[in-house]
Structure formats: C-alpha cells, structure tokens
Amino acid sequence: DQQVKQNSPSLSVQEGRISILNCDYTNSMFDYFLWYKKYPAEGPTFLISISSIKDKNEDGRFTVFLNKSAKHLSLHIVPSQPGDSAVYFCAASGGKLIFGQGTELSVKP
Amino acid sequence: DVKVTQSSRYLVKRTGEKVFLECVQDMDHENMFWYRQDPGLGLRLIYFSYDVKMKEKGDIPEGYSVSREKKERFSLILESASTNQTSMYLCASSFQAAPYLTDTQYFGPGTRLTVL
Numbered sequence: 001d002q003q004v005k006q007n008s009p010s011l012s013v014q015e016g017r018i019s020i021l022n023c024d025y026t027n028s029m030f031d032y033f034l035w036y037k038k039y040p041a042e043g044p045t046f047l048i049s050i051s052s053i054k055d056k057n058e059d060g061r062f063t064v065f066l067n068k069s070a071k072h073l074s075l076h077i078v079p080s081q082p083g084d085s086a087v088y089f090c091a092a093s094g095g096k097l098i099f100g101q102g103t104e105l106s107v108k109p
Numbered sequence: 110d111v112k113v114t115q116s117s118r119y120l121v122k123r124t125g126e127k128v129f130l131e132c133v134q135d136m137d138h139e140n141m142f143w144y145r146q147d148p149g150l151g152l153r154l155i156y157f158s159y160d161v162k163m164k165e166k167g168d169i170p171e172g173y174s175v176s177r178e179k180k181e182r183f184s185l186i187l188e189s190a191s192t193n194q195t196s197m198y199l200c201a202s203s204f205q206a207a208p209y210l211t212d213t214q215y216f217g218p219g220t221r222l223t224v225l
Contacts, residue, residue: 009149034213043113043199043216044152089151096167097214099144099152 003027004092006100013107019077021103023090026071032093035064035075037086038102044089048075080107112136113217115200121223128187130220132200139204141183142214143167143175146197158183190224197221 116131154167205212
C-alpha cells in the first residue's frame with residue numbers, strides 16, 4: 001500500500017520554463033514533507049521541506065506547495081536549468097520517512 | 110558538512126553468499142538508516158537504528174539483518190544473498206533523537222549490489 005505516490009515517472013521541460021513535480025499522500029497524520037534530489041550514482045540530497053502547518057515554502061528557485069485538504073504537494077522549479085535534471089523524491093514523515101517512487105526530470109537546453 | 114560513506118560503490122556476489130555493507134557517518138548523528146532503491150518503487154526502508162545496539166525493522170526487513178556496535182557505523186548484512194536482492198542500497202543518517210525521526214536525512218553515495 002503506497003502511502004506516498006508520485007504518479008509521473010518522468011517529466012521533460014524546456015530550459016527557462018517552470019517544472020512542476022507532484023506528490024500525493026494518503027495519511028492525514030503526516031506532519032512534515034520533504035523533497036530530495038538524486039543524481040545518477042549519487043545518494044539523494046535534501047532539497048526543501050514544509051511543515052504541515054504551512055502551505056508554502058520557498059527557497060530560491062524552488063517552492064513547495066502543500067494542499068492538506070487534497071493531500072497533495074508539489075515542487076515548482078522556476079526557471080528550470082539543465083543542472084536540475086535528476087530524479088526527485090518526495091517524502092512524508094509520520095515518525096519515519098516514507099518516500100514516493102520518484103520522478104525523473106529532464107531539462108532540455 | 111555531513112559525510113556519510115559506504116564501503117563499496119559496486120559489489121557483485123553469488124547467490125547464497127553472506128554480504129556485508131558498511132556505512133560510516135562522521136557527524137555524531139543518533140539515527141542511521143538502510144534503504145534500497147528499485148525502479149518504480151522509490152526508496153524503501155529496510156532497517157533503522159536510533160542508538161548504539163538498537164535496531165528497528167523498516168518496511169522490508171526480510172532477508173536482512175543489521176548491526177550497530179558503534180554510533181558512527183551501521184552495517185547491513187545479507188545472510189544468504191538472493192537474486193531478488195540485486196538493488197541500489199543507500200545508507201542515511203540524521204541527528205534528531207528518537208522518537209522523532211523527522212529530521213533531514215543525509216545519504217551516502219549508495220552501493221550497487223548485483224547478486225548472480
């Protein structure tokens with residue numbers, strides 16, 4: 001039973017445009033959400049997080065939005081750059097981290 | 110900077126072999142974790158430890174065991190490797206003490222294990 005889902009395995013975006021990565025969850029008790037970025041042959045690195053008491057958190061080009069009623073979060077990257085090409089995992093915390101399946105973002109020059 | 114290191118980047122073993130994957134972190138973190146990453150399944154938690162000599166099962170512990178004799182080191186053991194354990198294994202650590210395990214986790218580079 002997948003409690004955290006990323007339904008798009010891949011996303012392709014033109015450089016300079018907005019990338020939107022989506023994540024859905026089922027457990028309303030999750031209180032903290034994170035996004036990780038993973039390059040091939042490297043471990044995931046923390047990107048940005050949001051507490052369940054907020055609906056938006058911004059860090060430079062990265063913004064995470066949380067819609068608790070829809071149990072949905074999204075990561076916006078504006079503007080997208082080729083170096084953003086990686087696999088992005090969302091994770092939800094309810095005692096331990098539960099990860100989604102990942103979305104592979106490709107940003108084309 | 111937090112550093113999490115894993116003993117091998119690539120490993121090839123035969124079915125039935127005993128396999129040890131080692132992980133070391135240098136930031137005095139309380140918690141350490143072992144995940145496996147498989148296409149379409151994301152990261153799945155195998156075991157974690159929130160203190161020396163303490164261990165807890167994650168979501169997929171079958172076929173694995175762990176050892177944490179020192180705070181900085183967390184080992185994953187495959188008692189008798191099988192082909193379905195071919196995967197990318199990722200170790201992580203985090204600071205915040207139990208029972209809160211929500212702190213940001215820092216990952217090692219991963220070990221790509223192939224079981225033939």
